[in-house]
Amino acid sequence: MxxxxxxxxxxxxxxxxxxxxxxxxxxxxxxxxxxxxxxxxxxxxxxxxxxxxxxxxxxxxxxxxxxxxxxxxxxxxxxxxxxxxxxxxxxxxxxxxxxxxxxxxxxxxxxxxxxxxxxxxxxxxxxxxxxxxxxxxxxxxxxxxxxxxxxxxxxxxxxxxxxxGVSLYTNAGDPQGIKTWDDLCGKTMAVQRNTFSHDLAKDQAAKCKKDGKAALKIEDFATNPEAETRMRSKGADVVSADFPIAAYSVKNAGGGKYFEIVGDQVEAxxxxxxxxxxxxxxxxxxxxxxxxxxxxxxxxxxxxxxxxxxxxxxxxxxxxxx
CATH class of the missing domain: 3.40.190.10 (Periplasmic binding protein-like II)
Known part of the structure; x- marks a missing residue:
């Protein structure tokens, strides 16, 4: 969640x-x-x-x-x-x-x-x-x-x-140059509402602003599948979720062809x-x-x-x- x-x-x-x-x-x-x-x-x-x-x-x-x-x-x-x-x-x-x-x-x-x-x-x-x-x-x-x-x-x-821990994942073959959370400035993230990932996204958005970088836009949804659907339709660049959820989606969604994990887990x-x-x-x-x-x-x-x-x-x- x-x-x-x-x-x-x-x-x-x-x-x-x-x-x-x-x-x-x-x-x-x-x-x-x-x-x-x-x-x-x-x-x-x-x-x-x-x-x-x-x-x-x-x-x-x-x-x-x-x-x-x-x-x-x-x-x-x-x-x-x-x-x-x-x-x-x-x-x-x-x-x-x-x-x-x-x-x-x-x-x-x-x-x-x-x-x-x-x-x-x-x-x-x-x-x-x-x-x-x-x-x-x-x-x-x-x-x-x-x-x-x-x-x-x-x-x-x-x-x-x-x-x-928490992971970032993108559409397969389109990592958007994202390796760490600091690479999210100027991107659009889709995330499940009121989750830890949502919280981390808000923190990162504030950091992007403080550092004078391009804004991180956050779109929040009631469920994680909705966030993934938004990314699949190119409405968002990246999704964040718990590592087990991200790993499951990468392995199973579209027969393992839809998504890829970028970077390492954070905040265990x-x-x-x-x-x-x-x-x-x-x-x-x-x-x-x-x-x-x-x-x-x-x-x-x-x-x-x-x-x-x-x-x-x-x-x-x-x-x-x-």
Whole structure:
């Protein structure tokens, strides 16, 4: 959703990584997506029964009784979460959630929403958690608007489960001379709204202006596929997204003929499962489940399956982002 976040940054930390083999079938859909904030996914992650789950007693009683954790997610961000050729929710997050469900004895039911509504959905109790390639940052933890610096909500807690950096990619064969973010001055970037990539683009636009260089024009969209469609139509020069998403698009879109990555990853940060501040019992149960699947090897199998082992963690933290 890149590393998705609303935090402001002052310096990029380069993180080098090779593009892993992404064992995913099907091509990335490059059509614009409408508002799906009320769409419920037809499938849920299957799990073992509560009685067979070693961590079931850590869950809040209300969730144990329901047997379901409702997950808000922008299901248009392959390979983290997307709809497969059968219309089912697939990807890194659903697989990790399914493995966690075996530990907790519940089903994780993914419900589709636009990314910028997920935190509000937690506040209104539409969802129990948000799991959508969302970067764990101090601003999100504290409910701070990254643009204004003002407090706009209660904030959320995060259970960290993965690490990803941010990548730039262009139409194949047309890199536009872009190797670093400083090469973006005078270009047009298409980006998903309210993501970390969007934030970095705003920072770079300000830097271009400060340095007296040509302006970086930013066009923001509700979903990453919309941003890619804009670039494919030559309306933008470059797209920015989390490295796993950029790598997936480069490998799969147009049979691997549409896009190419330019430059190196920057700003590696943790993905976190977002939980309301007042739901500490659920938060702690989720952390225990993430750590359990790391320890028992299920987590390793999942990240290797999707070709993203470079972003694997060995310890799940609460609010480990900065």
């Amino acid at each position: 890149t590393a998705r976040s609303i935090r402001r940054t002052t310096a990029a930390r380069t993180r080098l990584a090779a593009v892993g083999t992404l064992a995913v079938t099907g091509a990335l859909l490059l059509t614009a997506c409408g508002d799906q904030t009320k769409e419920k996914d037809s499938g849920s992650t299957d799990t073992a029964s509560t009685s067979a789950a070693p961590l079931a007693d850590k869950l809040p009683k209300a969730i144990r009784d329901k047997g379901v954790i409702k997950v808000g997610s922008d299901i248009a961000y392959a390979p983290v979460e997307f709809k497969d050729s059968s219309g089912n929710t697939a990807g890194i997050d659903p697989d990790i959630a399914a493995a966690m469900g075996k530990q907790l004895g519940v089903k994780f039911e993914f419900q589709n929403a636009t990314f910028d509504t997920l935190i509000g959905g937690l506040a209104s109790k539409r969802y129990d958690i948000a799991m959508s390639a969302m970067t764990d940052t101090k601003d999100r933890q504290e409910g701070i608007d990254g643009d204004t610096g003002k407090k706009v909500g209660a904030g959320v807690d995060f259970v960290d489960y993965f690490t990803a 940060g943790p993905y976190g499962i977002a939980v309301a501040k007042d739901n500490t019992e659920l938060r702690d149960a989720l952390q225990a489940a993430v750590q359990a699947i790391i320890d028992n090897g299920e987590y390793k199998k999942i990240v290797e399956k999707w070709g993203v082992a470079d972003g694997a963690i060995t310890e799940s933290k609460i609010n480990g982002g900065s």
